[in-house]
Amino acid sequence: MTSEKKFKNNKKNYKAKSAGKSLCPVHGKCGGCQLLDMPYEQQLKKKQTQVAKLLKPYCQVEKIIGMDDPFHYRNKVHAVFGHKKDGTVISGIYQEGTHFIVPVDECLIEDQRADAIIRDIRGLLKSFKIKTYNEDTGYGLFRHVLIRTGYHSGQIMVVLVLGSPILPSKNNFVKALRKLHPEITTIVLNVNGQKTSMILGEKETVLYGKGYIEDELCGKTFRISSKSFYQVNPVQTEKLYGKAIELAGLTGKERVIDAYCGIGTIGLIASDKAKEVISVELNSDAVRDAIANAKRNGIKNVRFYNNDAGVFMRQMADAGESADVVFMDPPRSGSDEKFLSSVITLHPKKIVYVSCDPTTLARDLKYLTKHGYKARRVIPVDMFPATEHCETVVLLSQQKPDDTIEIDLDLDELDATSAELKATYQEIKDYVLKEFGLKVSNLYISQVKRKCGIEVGENYNLPKSENARVPQCPKEKEEAIKAALKYFAMI
Template identity: 60%
Template sequence: MMAERRNGGKPRREEKNKTSGSVNERKRQTHSRKYDVTGGEKQIKTGSKGKNVQGKPRQAHSSQYKLNPNSKCPISHLCGGCQYVDMPYEQQLAEKQKYIDDLLSVFGPVDKIIGMENPYHYRNKVTAAFRRMKSGEIISGVYEEGTHNILPVENCYVEDEKAAAIIRTFAGLIKSFKLKIYNEDTGTGLIRHLQIRVGRKTGQIMVIIVTASPVFPSKKNLANALVTAHPEITTVVQNINMKDTSMVIGDRNQVIYGKGHIEDILCGKRFRISPGSFYQVNPEQTEVLYGKAIKYADLKKKETVIDAYCGIGTIGIAASDRAKKVIGVELNEAAVHDARVNVKMNKIQNVDIYSNDAGRFMVDVAEEGDSIDVVFMDPPRSGSTEEFMSSVITLGPKRVVYISCGPESLARDLKYMTKHGYQVIKMTPVDMFPLTRGVETVVLLTRAGTVHRG
């Protein structure tokens, strides 16, 4: 009945909820990577005449900077990506533990943070920007924090090493193929970015060439040259982004080589990753995070579960073996398609994916009198909205498992949830982003008065 009334068994397009959005839009990377160079003082020219970067004026054309010879990463003070790169890892964990304890212990007990065995080169998604120097040399690198000045990168302690090697090769091919790099001031040129996505367990690699125009001369020859240099590449895709935006990935894709997507294995399940799909950047720690979330859900194969804003279905599919029924809800049509492919690929019979706004969907479920035992929610860094949390409270699941990448917004949302009939039982921080200040936290909430066992 639920499927017939809401979806008719077919995908449908719903009007976007401007306060909620889809998982892909909420979590999509908005700029090129912030991350290591060696060498002496350099001067880099960039095109930045008065345009804005996310509402802030871009800095002037020239950026003269000094490298920090006392740091593992000489540009970490400029890039702003790895604030803890020179801090011993145990101290990083202690800093994050204290931060979470100070902020969240007022709501309930906080367990010990779970760190990584090897906290380096963990990112499975790497995005590069390019600049042509006066000498004709093509540099690839990261944006200086708060600007569009490019800092050249040779090695980065958080990026996948294969991805970094492919980026270096591509920079050379830009020059040999005489391709023009996109100029933000004039709106001319072709190559905007290069994004590499790596399936850490499958070894599959997707190369996404982001262009400012669908017209891409010699793209097949370029792809062949790239694959010849790096035969580990599984697919090469042209992504077309013609908008004046800081968003890296556009809406249109043209497959140049391979299938146009890759697959990876997470929590024992196989997932299809397309160019625009949201997929956690640290899969090793994601398995830890999801394992803890599923444990908190306390599933006994009798429960009906909602995976709100499910993206490509990772949490819900990972939990499906332990639940009676999993309902994934997602607004982004491309993500809905990938999620349904993932359900079919894993031969799962108890997961349904709906194309809908998750908050509205849960209100509909409550109005129909259907019972939901567990809701997984994984909002963006900015946190959830009162509208969404109100829909959770209206639905009244026995347990809510909240996965957060923004501790301050989590504190705000827990305050709301605990004022409206829920109590925090326990929390665990997980170090998803070593060398940075970032930390994820998984929280178990139950309806006030509910006795929790386990």
């Protein structure tokens, strides 16, 4: 049955599920496709409801963007290899939460070409008498296969992950695999000799082809290596990134930062509409791919930095630099408070947050909206049909006076001004102690505020008599207080 027919008959299949049948013979065993047997429209409603509930305090959630055909969308496929007690070679995926291999011949969300290659590699292992790796004993050679496919280019990379660098009859094995699948454009041998849950090791050798593939995304060509981060659903990625750049509202005059840039996708796609793009990534392999991608596309207004994005933005702010838009696309765990504080310190006009977990997104929005930003638009995009995961893109911009709710406060009684309400004296003290290990007094804080042009209560922390000697804030503490004022967007 074609994927199109499967999609059209999804409702019918859902009824069959209630009779004990499923679209997938291992559904419920592998744990990968929790919603596979739910009609697709219901999947979308479920995700829409989840995102709307989590993000209700921050912004109204727009309609989720779904797929026309929610099958066989994954362009990155991983299979773990093992064997039964009788020696039969098996391949599949780990059962959720375990290292028990669930044999899989065809997965309904994976690229079908990849599944066919994995099945034939399984047969070649038997022919070439190559032993699969045993996690318990540490013996054996063949551990995993990773396949990456180009949606538009049709290029295919096969990564053979072994426990040691020696593949018996290497040339003949490669020749036999290419004879079965001439569509393969490169084959890489990756060595992972560690007892680890990580799939790939550090050392790699190219057995055939260039060692990478290329694919097109939003009109740009990208080089993808074995370790590159690249979204697994190319159809939906174009919609997701298109929305992210649309929300940024670029006019050609902006300075843009692409934090967590990976191989440079968002920044390079946005480069046509921005004056300048600064892309930052900690992974040096990804940075090399990103630079190659910029050259491949003839893009000259993007600069790449191999650095921690949070540290980099704080350095920019300290140097008096600024940015108009920050794109951030963190891992599923979201961003930590240290990174978010660096965004606040840099104080861009807009933040475009691309999230793959609405729960951690809600947590991060709570922080950002407490520190001078307001969520303007929220758009869910279904990047992972049949699973419970959902991608979301959010536009935040600096809070404006008309975004606030007016309430009556007697500032004389509070002995504070509207500017002071951005952060209390205690919050400033706590920040200085945490970041610099210094204790500062209310007196020192008010002195620094006055120096920075922040209005302080008329009689606040002034001496009680004209002859009283007032200690002056030491230089070290003054700088620490100024850093706190910047952090809380008060200067």
